[in-house]
Amino acid sequence: MHPVHICGVGMTRFGKYQDRSLKDLGREAVTAALADAGVEAGALQAAYVGNSFAGIVTGQEAVRGQVVLSAMGICGLPILNVENACASGSSALHQAWVAVGAGLYDVVLVLGLEKLFHPDRAVTMRALASATDVEKLSGDGGGSVFLEESSHRLAAYMERTGATLRHVGMIAEKSHANSALNPFAQYQHAYSLDEIMAAPVSAPPLTRLMCSPIGDGAAALVVCSEAYARRIGRVGIRIGASILRSTGSPDGVGISEGGARAAYEMAGLGPDELSLVELHDTTAASELVLYEKLGLCPADGGPGMVEAGDMRIGGRIPVNTSGGLISRGHPVGATGVAQICELTQQLRGQAGPRQVNGARVGMAHNAGGTVLGEPAALCIHILVADDSEATQNLGH
Incomplete structure (x- = not known):
């Protein structure tokens, strides 16, 4: 290639x-x-x-x-x-x-x-529900299968790691603060942690401000x-890397874990060399769970990563500087491309008040649909700023 x-x-x-x-x-x-x-x-x-x-x-x-x-x-x-x-x-x-x-x-x-x-909200919900095995759908179709799935995964993650809903709220607070600095974001208002925790519930226990909008x-x-x-x-x-995977890994490794490993290998670098990450946060709970899957923290290390503020701009590995799906927005077909727009601006040094200092390498993780209990499709891209050449576009 x-x-x-x-x-x-x-x-x-x-x-x-x-x-x-x-x-x-x-x-x-x-x-x-x-x-x-x-x-x-x-x-x-x-x-x-x-x-x-x-x-x-x-x-x-x-x-x-x-x-x-x-x-x-x-x-x-x-x-x-x-x-x-x-x-x-x-x-x-x-x-x-x-x-x-x-x-x-x-x-x-x-x-x-x-x-x-x-x-007609029912049309939107029918569209979203079509991104799974429709023969296995249950319920009245009034809610999002993906928000409900994220809620179930959070429960298992909480039991294993000791994470709390407050950790999820802290991630949402960070993402909304980032989107307030992003002129392309759907939500451009920073919310306090208390406001996020007190917002109406969308998929118990997740509140509306923890979930991606229509x-x-x-x-x-x-x-x-x-x-x-x-x-x-x-x-x-x-x-530096472009990986496309589908559900059902034959080696038993989860699709996000396996995709990330393949991307790191293709790019010839490790997670410790990333400057920032745009990941697929259907909910802020999804972001918490993905920290570990993408190698951004050790096993069971998500809560500690949040408490240390590692995922914030200025932290060890800023995540979703754009605001992510929950606050930049999630018009499905555009989401993966928007992630690349954000990384490109960051690596050029053109992200304005949400700029990550010295950004050289960025990862985008974009998942789609659900089959067999995991994403039906997954794309991971790693972008690399090639030394001094990366800044030559400034001013254009």
Whole structure:
């Protein structure tokens, strides 16, 4: 595989946009990414579009990418639609990485987008429930199977480690504080720990402010070969690892643990070399459980990591500086791409008041759906700032 670089990023603010279409959201993100890269749309050689629920929420099936991109004059090139639940956007990036790394293309577009908000909440819940084995669903469909699953996992984690709901609240407080510094976040208000603990309960014992919201949005990337990136003066942020896994590991290792190990091996580094992590926090409880699975702390070390403030900006390993799913928002198909936008800005030194000092290596963990009791799809990417070249984009 040849080196592959992220040369441009762009996204909408995540939120509830009842009057904006997928075309409109996609146009904003793509236009921003192309401008950031300094690349004209006509230079693109292929496009990879991640979306999960448009068929249910908007009725648009089959040719989602072609519909969205042709509306802004991007057509005639290969367009691949990628549907992989909440990992749709990161799976689209993985496909782009494979194609560019193999030498098939020099410059491609990755777009993740979703309209999840619907005036009829039952439509949104039906869409979310479709990201699991529908033959095994139970209940009336009024709640989120993923929030309930996170709650069950938290109970087991609490029993094993001594973690408390207050640890979960501390993570949520951190993430909301980060999103208050992020102009692209759905929530831009910092909440106190007491406010988070006292908020209405969504999936017992998790309160609403500990859980990811319903929302819409889009995020886009321009992905280039190293030679092309040098030609346009955008070399610097390299994809050090791109891992795609599916549920049911034959060796019995959990999908997140196995995926993380594979990513570290591919990148040739360990978790102690990470500057920051964007991980898939369906709830703040999910984030707590994932610290250990991704190697960010020792076994049973999640509560201690929280108490030490290691996961905060300025801590040992900042997690979800964007605000994460629970406060930046979670328009499913856009989430994985938004994580890469955040890491790229951080590694360029362009994250403003939420900047991690000296950020050189970032990991994105994006999970999708659930089958056999674990994520049905998982993408892990590691981005590396290639020394002094990473900062040459500043000011563009």
